[in-house]
Amino acid sequence: MRTRVIDIVDMKKVTILFLSALLLTMSVGIQEVQTKPNGKLTVRFEATGRYDIVAGGVGLHDDESGDILLNVPGNVIQAYLYWAGYDDTSPYIDDAVTFTVGVSTTPLTADWVYGPDLWFDDYYQTVYVEDVTSLILTGKHTYSISDFDLAHDYGAGLIVVYEDQSLPYSIVKIYDGLDSFHYAFSDPQGPNSEVTCADFNAVPYDQAMEITLFVGGVQHDDRPNAIWYQTGTDSKPSNLVGEASAKEIDGEEHPYPLGSYDGYEWDTFSFAISVPAGSEWTCVQIESVPKPGSGPPYNYGKGCSALFIASGFVLKLPPGTGTPGYWKNHPDAWPVDEITIGGVTYTKDEAINFMKTPGKGDKTYTMFGALVAAKLNVLIGNPSGCIDETITAADAWMAEYGPVGSGVKAKSEAWQMEGESLYEKLDDYNNGLLCAPSRD
Numbered sequence: 001m002r003t004r005v006i007d008i009v010d011m012k013k014v015t016i017l018f019l020s021a022l023l024l025t026m027s028v029g030i031q032e033v034q035t036k037p038n039g040k041l042t043v044r045f046e047a048t049g050r051y052d053i054v055a056g057g058v059g060l061h062d063d064e065s066g067d068i069l070l071n072v073p074g075n076v077i078q079a080y081l082y083w084a085g086y087d088d089t090s091p092y093i094d095d096a097v098t099f100t101v102g103v104s105t106t107p108l109t110a111d112w113v114y115g116p117d118l119w120f121d122d123y124y125q126t127v128y129v130e131d132v133t134s135l136i137l138t139g140k141h142t143y144s145i146s147d148f149d150l151a152h153d154y155g156a157g158l159i160v161v162y163e164d165q166s167l168p169y170s171i172v173k174i175y176d177g178l179d180s181f182h183y184a185f186s187d188p189q190g191p192n193s194e195v196t197c198a199d200f201n202a203v204p205y206d207q208a209m210e211i212t213l214f215v216g217g218v219q220h221d222d223r224p225n226a227i228w229y230q231t232g233t234d235s236k237p238s239n240l241v242g243e244a245s246a247k248e249i250d251g252e253e254h255p256y257p258l259g260s261y262d263g264y265e266w267d268t269f270s271f272a273i274s275v276p277a278g279s280e281w282t283c284v285q286i287e288s289v290p291k292p293g294s295g296p297p298y299n300y301g302k303g304c305s306a307l308f309i310a311s312g313f314v315l316k317l318p319p320g321t322g323t324p325g326y327w328k329n330h331p332d333a334w335p336v337d338e339i340t341i342g343g344v345t346y347t348k349d350e351a352i353n354f355m356k357t358p359g360k361g362d363k364t365y366t367m368f369g370a371l372v373a374a375k376l377n378v379l380i381g382n383p384s385g386c387i388d389e390t391i392t393a394a395d396a397w398m399a400e401y402g403p404v405g406s407g408v409k410a411k412s413e414a415w416q417m418e419g420e421s422l423y424e425k426l427d428d429y430n431n432g433l434l435c436a437p438s439r440d
Helices: 002-028 324-329 348-356 363-379 388-401 413-430
Strands: 032-034 042-049 051-059 066-072 075-087 096-101 104-109 112-120 123-131 139-146 152-163 170-182 196-199 207-216 225-232 247-249 266-275 281-288 305-316 338-341 344-347
Touching: 042 051, 042 075, 042 152, 051 066, 051 170, 051 207, 051 266, 051 305, 066 152, 075 096, 075 170, 075 207, 075 305, 096 123, 112 170, 123 170, 123 305, 152 170, 152 207, 152 266, 152 305, 170 196, 170 281, 196 305, 207 281, 225 266, 281 305, 324 348, 324 363, 338 348, 338 363, 344 348, 348 363, 363 388, 363 413, 388 413
Parallel strands: 032 112
Antiparallel strands: 042 170, 051 152, 066 139, 075 123, 075 152, 096 104, 096 139, 112 123, 170 305, 196 281, 207 266, 207 305, 225 247, 225 281, 338 344
8 A cells, every 4th residue: 555655646746747848848839939128139040151141021011911032042051931010919929820832831830939029008019930941942932921910010031041062151140039229219129229240250361241131110211221330359339320430331222221122111131241351240230310300191201110130141251262283173163264364365274284384494384373373263252452463463574574485584583573572472372371261
């Protein structure tokens, strides 16, 4: 009997543990309702590879459905679907949508939910995020989002990380959250967004970066706004708006960068920047520009009130420099079929044959190979600020003392006084010792 009592007690413990685990699973499940306050976006995804991103969105104001046309030119690595809006019933979660690609329809429930977050009065904003990697196809396709039914839908956006072996290596980071910037509101709801920053290691050469933003809620193209960014080292800034060290992006095709250009209440905005050598971070902030307006309808002319939802950063790493030995043995890597050296144009095959020909003391062969390699290294996208003037001077040297095979000797004045120093700098560049890394 004693043993029986112990068994029953143990069974009760097991039952309690099981029910506790079941309740926890039911309460959390796949979905994770974020409790973090309204504020700067946080990292969702990061990776390094031959990657890039494509993104698109659709405004869904007063609509429950819309289409996103997206061309994914490589293998899908990761993809996220975002949808957002606000409602006057709290707490109200509309975390389910229908996702259609061609004839395939999939009901989705958000993996992550930010909010509901009180905006004003009884209006609560919410951002939904779903991992849709398995549903995205390579190539050009239309992705339909339907059955989204908040009282006020902003829209939906799709961001895809893809791989293509022809791309240079890149660092890709995606940030998301619920970061409101409302005209005439105080922090944390406005008037500007928080500063979102992507960190990376400093390198001794310039790099290119592309930044993509998802923003919901900008009503139309006459709600003044601006986008600010800054790169740097050491401490990251808490504000960019109006700072002398930050750069402002205004509208190009439209009055302002954001203005419901993907359809009413949604914007996908992308821009490219240069990241100077030595930088350790890039930060971005959205400003609601405080300009007086004419008021209703829809706050024409007044600073925008919207929601910063996601940002993708793609830091493109230089492909690296190759030596003359690399380029003469990898004809398929050449980005051009002909190249001009000293005013003479050579086909790829002719140039490779000269690079393979023993010079027998003729320094025009030495200069030719180094100059061809340097020009090709620049053409494939390597930083060139440290070598541009040298390439121009070496081209002029070949124009004066060439063409290749002209018999310039190592002890000649042409080589000793100028040619050798030009060659040495070209050689340093081609070996990754100056402003671009070696491909090795």
